[in-house]
Amino acid sequence: MGDIGRRSFLGYSLAGGAVALAAPADTAKTEAPPPPVTRLLARYAVGGQFADIPAAVRREAARTLLNWVGCAIGGSQNETVPIAISALAPFFGPAQATILGRKERADILHAALINGISSHVLDFDDTHMATAIHPAASVVPAILALSEHIPVSGRDFLNAMVLGIEVECRLGAAVHPAHYDIGWHITGTTGVFGAAAAAGRLLKLSEQQMVWALGLAAAQPVGLREMFGSMTKSFHPGRAAQNGLTAALLASKNYTSSGQGIEAKSGWANVVSTQHDYKDIQTKLGKSYLLSENSYKPFASGLVVHPVIDGCIQLRNEYKLKADQIAKIDLRVHRLVLELTDKKSPQTGLESKFSVYHAAAVGITEGAGGEAQFSDRAARAPETVALRGKVTATLDASLKGDQARVVILLQDGRRLEKFVEHALGSVRNPMSDRALETKFLGLADGVLPVARAKQVMEHCWNAANLKEAGAIAKTAAG
């Protein structure tokens, strides 16, 4: 069928008619058919066993869960969250699920949305670096809410979480980087599949139902990179969680979809990307785990300035530095640091995240790089403002992205230097369990009592043994 035929039939639309079912353009081609990607992923999602997941991957799942819950608790206080709640609460269903860090409860679909927003709004959640996906952001809110509605053991929860993240990241890897370069926010566009797969597993979908769930997920991608810097960015993983959960629920009642929602000619991969490579989906599911490559941010800023913060905090701690001892801070940095964070005098917390000068200064004055150090308060703190005027940053083309060189000249003439080879939180230098706990407690500070925050952490570390996974959410209520 020619181009004209495909789009209009001499005044008639073909789109509306069921006639488009049999598209001759497809059948006329002699290309090899694509592998059955949707079915392979569905089969893995319904069949993968917890017993087959290596201990190290299970441990990474617990770390990912802990980090995600902390981010959701901390993010729950951001103005974005009460705005979303106030807009949608009149339409909430029964109070089935917890909104983490808050008193409000919602039906599981809205809880998935709101918790997804909370967990991503601080840009502090986990990252699968090779695909730029935040793996937990859509998967965990979908199944955590579901676990308050139907009985789910901690073991089943973790299994579904791992399977969902693998489906999400394998699919992301299959279309990255072309998909991301087009302008899609891959966390939302693949998150809907991860949420559908994980929720579908807990709903005990058959393989055919899971195929439909993935098809329903394919039809509702969420997220444009254009939205970065607005509240809609965090809406993406939240809505993806809600969409994926909806897809699984519909499929559980045999709401049908395509059998090849991902790989068909007019399926997801061809529509949202210009390239794809299904090899790993065909050969690696259940054999290796992309979750193993997950990473966690130690600092509440863009990743590009993490080496600088890391180096400044290290020098501060080694030499017990005070701001008034310092004459000058010379930074040698990767190209992108100057391209993206050359803001000399940030006036707000958000702006301060785009200032390598602020990042260096606050690393010295406060010895940390959490949300508190990128707040309006911190951006205007006189000692930090004064110190950042003494910071210079110079391109060093020999540096890699997770590297920086920090040189501090003291008033007494001493010269201190730190080369950061792999910034804390990068793949080569991951955050320790202890560091994750410290981050968690910082995020929960002022939201939950310390004792309860510690109980939530304990639930996360011990998730595989929980009788009811929903306890994680219930304990994290504000």
Add this chain to the structure above:
Amino acid sequence: MGDIGRRSFLGYSLAGGAVALAAPADTAKTEAPPPPVTRLLARYAVGGQFADIPAAVRREAARTLLNWVGCAIGGSQNETVPIAISALAPFFGPAQATILGRKERADILHAALINGISSHVLDFDDTHMATAIHPAASVVPAILALSEHIPVSGRDFLNAMVLGIEVECRLGAAVHPAHYDIGWHITGTTGVFGAAAAAGRLLKLSEQQMVWALGLAAAQPVGLREMFGSMTKSFHPGRAAQNGLTAALLASKNYTSSGQGIEAKSGWANVVSTQHDYKDIQTKLGKSYLLSENSYKPFASGLVVHPVIDGCIQLRNEYKLKADQIAKIDLRVHRLVLELTDKKSPQTGLESKFSVYHAAAVGITEGAGGEAQFSDRAARAPETVALRGKVTATLDASLKGDQARVVILLQDGRRLEKFVEHALGSVRNPMSDRALETKFLGLADGVLPVARAKQVMEHCWNAANLKEAGAIAKTAAG
């Protein structure tokens, strides 16, 4: 910023960090900036006045509304609808809005979803032929549900409906046909904008809030052509209605989004299409109306066989034909008829929609082409089965898409012929108001008592004078 830099920062993701706010790739370019499409559409949606809409366009809006409501009532009995309800009812909020043709009620977001599904599931709704959009399918369910939640006059309702459809169709026209050719189901991908604009108007959004609502819409397109032939096809406009309504509700509480969600480099138009032309959006909003080009299907099948059905019904009526008088039916048809509907022995109602032989036969045996004529019952009716064995169809390259030539040879030797120049329901030969009413009553048959069906029709014709637009939905409850 180079390709590597855009997608990964030597092991660091840039996607997660707010760093992507300032994308140097954009600022380095010297291309002329795109026109402010999002703002132009927002300004039109918040400012367009009912008094400025020509009477003929208002009348077309009423026809569109009537046709949509009939389709939703008829579609409400399709199995797709109770399946969706059974999956999602446990999460419904307060019973704020009617599900047309049914006893169940739902919160307005779920009502928008379900009514959108009902209205499209029969593939019998309105079509804007030049863009392949079904204009009402997402816009009307969003604002009809909203009109049961807040007070909305019929006049405001019709105004919002027209504005929403214009936003939707102008945006569709700006990216058609490239967008559709990629594989997107344009009804869902543009419907979310139409629903957001119309709902946002009724929520009295400011221009800035409307910009955000359109940005939130841009981030959640729905619909792949791969889903045609499954229940997910009708999910598309339903979900688009729900997404657009959600976008407007969030924006009404100042949930922020991009200011250039449509036209930015990583905005909607560049991400979901390879081409766009904003000229008409810049010059024609409020000056001409794409709603004027809306059309309505007289027959419940793919549009390609409409000329054949039309011709057969005309001959039947002119000559009072009975099936047993007929020796042979020879059809001359457009190429696509054979490509898409060459099914000789359909066994089910759905299959019969792909059979030009069935379409011709049932036009004679039943003198109609509604849902009843493309049902399982009709596909197996002995008289129709026997007659379709006497039908042949031959390509005639001289025919246009809305044309067919029907030749009937009778047992008594007579030869009857009808050339259909413009099939009923095509742009050149629109359905009359009376024909729309007959279609409506056919769809409502068995769902609503006749007196109430007529009352619903009266509300639609008289919509501009209704005190409460919600009365349309309430009267159409099952």
